[in-house]
Amino acid sequence: MRRSGITSFILWVCLTILTLLPVWWMLVVSMRPRVKLYSKSVLIDDLYWDNFLAVLNSSTFLQYLWNSMVVATSNAALVCALGLLAAFGLSRFKISGGDNVFFWLITNRMAPPAVFLLPLFLLFTKWFVFGDFMLFDTKIGLILLYCVFNLPFAIWLLKGMLDGIPLELDEAARVDGATTGQVLSHVILPLARPGLAVTFILTWIFAWNEYLFAATLTSSAGARTVTTALAEYVSVTGTNWGEMAAMAFLTTLPALVVLGFVQKHIVTGLTFGALKG
Amino acid sequence: MRQSNIGWLFLAPATLILFVVGFLPFIYILYVGFFDWNTNAVDPTLRWAGLQNYRSLVFDTTFLNSLARTLVFAFFVVISELLLGYILARALMADRLWGRQFFRTIHTLPIVVAPIAVGATWRLLCVPGFGIVPYYLKLWFGIDYNISTNAYHAFGTAIIMDLWHWTPFVTLSLMAGLTALPKEPLEQAQIDGGNKLQIFWYVIVPMLKPVLLTTVFIRLMDALRSVDEIWMLTKGGPAEATRFIGLHIWINVFPKTDYGYGAAMSLLTLYVTIVLSWLLFVAMTGRKGGAQ
Numbered sequence: 001m002r003r004s005g006i007t008s009f010i011l012w013v014c015l016t017i018l019t020l021l022p023v024w025w026m027l028v029v030s031m032r033p034r035v036k037l038y039s040k041s042v043l044i045d046d047l048y049w050d051n052f053l054a055v056l057n058s059s060t061f062l063q064y065l066w067n068s069m070v071v072a073t074s075n076a077a078l079v080c081a082l083g084l085l086a087a088f089g090l091s092r093f094k095i096s097g098g099d100n101v102f103f104w105l106i107t108n109r110m111a112p113p114a115v116f117l118l119p120l121f122l123l124f125t126k127w128f129v130f131g132d133f134m135l136f137d138t139k140i141g142l143i144l145l146y147c148v149f150n151l152p153f154a155i156w157l158l159k160g161m162l163d164g165i166p167l168e169l170d171e172a173a174r175v176d177g178a179t180t181g182q183v184l185s186h187v188i189l190p191l192a193r194p195g196l197a198v199t200f201i202l203t204w205i206f207a208w209n210e211y212l213f214a215a216t217l218t219s220s221a222g223a224r225t226v227t228t229a230l231a232e233y234v235s236v237t238g239t240n241w242g243e244m245a246a247m248a249f250l251t252t253l254p255a256l257v258v259l260g261f262v263q264k265h266i267v268t269g270l271t272f273g274a275l276k277g
Numbered sequence: 278m279r280q281s282n283i284g285w286l287f288l289a290p291a292t293l294i295l296f297v298v299g300f301l302p303f304i305y306i307l308y309v310g311f312f313d314w315n316t317n318a319v320d321p322t323l324r325w326a327g328l329q330n331y332r333s334l335v336f337d338t339t340f341l342n343s344l345a346r347t348l349v350f351a352f353f354v355v356i357s358e359l360l361l362g363y364i365l366a367r368a369l370m371a372d373r374l375w376g377r378q379f380f381r382t383i384h385t386l387p388i389v390v391a392p393i394a395v396g397a398t399w400r401l402l403c404v405p406g407f408g409i410v411p412y413y414l415k416l417w418f419g420i421d422y423n424i425s426t427n428a429y430h431a432f433g434t435a436i437i438m439d440l441w442h443w444t445p446f447v448t449l450s451l452m453a454g455l456t457a458l459p460k461e462p463l464e465q466a467q468i469d470g471g472n473k474l475q476i477f478w479y480v481i482v483p484m485l486k487p488v489l490l491t492t493v494f495i496r497l498m499d500a501l502r503s504v505d506e507i508w509m510l511t512k513g514g515p516a517e518a519t520r521f522i523g524l525h526i527w528i529n530v531f532p533k534t535d536y537g538y539g540a541a542m543s544l545l546t547l548y549v550t551i552v553l554s555w556l557l558f559v560a561m562t563g564r565k566g567g568a569q
Contacts, residue, residue, distance in 0.1 A: 011368050012380045019383055022398045022441065023390070025409065029401055040412050086291035093284025101288065108299040112502035112550055114523030115543040118530050119302035122309070148298045151291055180283060209391035211505045212523075216531065227393040227505075234397065234509060241407060248397040255389040263382045266389065267449040270495065 023252070030245035037241055051246040060221055061229055061247070068208055068225040071139050075146040076204040080196055082147075083154030088184055090155070091162040092170065102159075109152040113212045120145065124217055137219045145213055150203040157202075157269055161195035162188065198265045201258050208254055226251050310540035317534045330541035340542060343517065343525040344549065350432070350521060351500035354439045358496060359489075361440065362447030366455055369448070384445045392442070396509025399438045403510070424511060428518035431511050435519050438506055443499070447492055454488030455481075494554060501550055522546050 024042070031048050032039070039045070055061055089095065090102055121136075128135035135141040165188060173187050211227040218224045230247050233240075313326040334340060369380075387395070402408045405423045414420040424431045458481070466480045482489070504523040507513065513520035513528065520528075526546065530539030 008369050009375065011365070012376075015365070015369075016380060016383045019386060019441070019445065022395075022402055023386065025402055026394075026398045038407065040409055042409060082291045082294065085287045089284040089287030093287070095284040095288065098284070101292065105291065105295060108295050110498055110554075111299065111303075112498070112523065112547065114502060114504055114526045115547045115550075116302045116306075117527060118536065118539045118543055119306040119309070120298070121531070122536065123302060123305060144294065145298050147294045151295060155291060205389055209389075209393070211391070211393045212527065216527070227391055230393055230397055231509065234400070239407075241401060244397060245401055248394045248401075251394045251397075252390050255391065256386070259386060259389055260382055263385045266385055267446060267453060270388070270446065270450075 026245045026248055026252075029241055030243075030249050032242055034242060051242040052250070054243055055246045055250065061226075063221050064224055064226050064229040065250075067139060067223055068227075071142045071146070071214075071225060072204045072207040074139075075143045075150060075207040076200045078143060079147060079150040079154045079203050080158075080200050083151060083158045083199065084189075084192065084196065086151075086155045087158035087162050088188060090159050092167075092183075102155075105155055106152045109149050111148065113149075116148075117212065117216050120213070121216055136217060137223050139223050141217060142214060142223065142225070145217065146207045146210060149210075150206055153206070153269065154199050154203055157199050157265075158192065158195060161192055165191050198262055198269075201262050202265065202269055205255055205258065306540045306543055309536055310544050312537045314537040315533075315535045323537075326537060330538050331545070333538070334541050334545060339517070340525065343520050343522050344546070346517075346520070347501060347522040350436065350439075351497055353436050354443075354500045355493060355496050357436070358440060358444050358447045359493060361444050362451050362492075365444070365448045366451040370452060370455060381449070384449065386445075387442050388446050390442075392503070392505035393509055395438065395442050396506040399434070399441075399506070400510050403434055424515075426515055428515055431515055431518045435507055435510060438510060439500065439503065442506065443496060447496065450488065450492045451485075454485050454492075458484050490558070494557060497554065497557060498550070501553070 028042060028044050029037070030051050031044050031046075033048050033050065036045065086105070090098055095101065124136040124141055125134060128141075135144070169187050169191075170183050173183050178186065208225075209227065210225075211231065214225045215228045215231060218228070226247075230244075230251055233244055233247055309323075310330055311326060311328070312323040313329065314323045315321065390398075400408075403410045403422075403424050405411050405425055411422045411424075414422045422430055424434050462480050462484065463476065466476045471479070502523050503521060504527060507519050507521060507524055508527075511519045513524050523546075526539065526542055530536070530542070533539075
């Protein structure tokens with residue numbers, strides 16, 4: 001066992017280097033002044049922040065950053081609230097055809113986005129138009145749309161957690177005269193709080209990372225998100241690598257920050273708990 | 278457990294939203310696919326076309342090539358990630374390991390990075406004249422590596438990028454699956470004198486099947502629909518070497534505003550995706566026939 005421990009340790013170290021190399025290179029490039037950009041050294045030679053400052057001084061990028069914050073946060077909050085209600089319904093009530101509904105809800109996550117771009121684009125520009133307001137090119141549109149992949153995920157994750165809360169607690173509260181709403185708010189909610197936190201963080205990241213819908217269903221600075229900023233930047237300026245790397249790094253930053261907190265749940269979450277990780 | 282009506286009340290908001298953003302688009306695209314509809318054409322209205330869109334689609338070589346390319350890509354990616362992931366999972370499963378949690382966290386990193394940033398990062402690594410990959414390949418091995426002119430290099434890079442992005446996921450999920458396996462059947466098989474290959478094939482694989490199935494399924498779905506990374510890395514080029522089906526739909530339908538044809542394209546892609554996942558399901562569970 002000892003020998004295999006050492007082999008495994010060495011393997012882990014090599015893999016870690018391979019995993020970190022691209023991200024490291026991005027950081028290195030983002031900290032290089034233009035004159036040194038074509039140096040092939042993989043070390044950070046000095047702390048040069050102008051690329052980051054240039055990106056953060058652009059008002060468009062700040063606007064995009066703000067949009068991403070608003071969209072990701074609102075979507076995660078919405079999805080957590082609706083997900084908790086749905087999970088409560090599925091976990092605590094006998095619903096006729098409940099299993100089928102659950103299955104249908106979950107399959108929404110598997111839909112290939114490229115396939116649904118066209119109908120969503122048409123619906124957003126031609127159908128969901130109320131007077132002067134149309135869902136196309138609005139933050140609200142994106143917030144609602146991101147439910148298509150985040151809501152099934154939240155329902156699945158929260159249902160698993162609610163199933164783990166003993167039914168006896170509900171019964172005890174009911175004996176004491178609690179209504180269904182009170183059971184949800186005074187028994188389930190406090191116990192589900194850690195689960196809700198994980199769900200919130202993960203759905204927030206998924207919403208933050210999304211590109212294809214944002215790129216297709218928004219067109220102005222009022223609604224576009226950081227991922228689209230990064231893509232636009234690449235097509236507009238081509239070779240300003242330092243700033244592009246800085247922008248890519250800023251896009252990745254939230255994920256890096258929360259990684260430690262939710263690391264255990266990511267694989268379980270992505271496989272819909274088919275495996276207990 | 279209570280009566281059903283109140284349960285529906287809790288389920289209603291989520292169902293409503295998913296109906297609007299998940300189900301309605303599907304019905305709508307099914308409908309549009311039967312029409313000739315181009316908002317920039319002389320006649321921008323919907324005209325009934327029957328199956329004409331689908332008929333032209335079957336002879337559209339760009340579309341079919343792109344579909345085939347996607348399947349090849351998905352095949353390579355899923356197979357190599359599964360093999361690599363399994364080998365790594367076995368190798369990395371030492372009982373006591375210093376800094377295990379730290380390594381796992383680092384290994385989870387690629388999974389949460391935005392695909393668009395993954396593409397940007399790999400572009401920084403691989404772009405000719407700037408990235409370190411072409412530079413050191415030339416310097417150390419004398420290889421002329423150029424993703425913007427050589428189709429094979431671009432395709433290979435797309436595969437390697439996907440391996441970087443998703444092998445950790447396969448490794449971690451297989452590790453979770455392997456850890457959860459009961460020990461007795463393995464010990465029993467060893468006592469009965471099974472060799473390593475036999476134990477792997479007759480004991481581990483059948484027990485690991487649910488995990489393998491889920492992992493392959495998720496990876497296949499994701500590989501078939503990957504767009505963002507490729508778009509950032511190569512923009513689908515050189516020529517059409519890395520233009521996968523999602524990208525093909527995306528860069529064709531919107532500039533051309535040929536909605537009826539785009540709808541047919543999307544639906545056929547969805548159909549292929551569903552058929553593939555069903556075939557996979559049948560193959561892996563050994564279940565024959567249609568619905569259970």
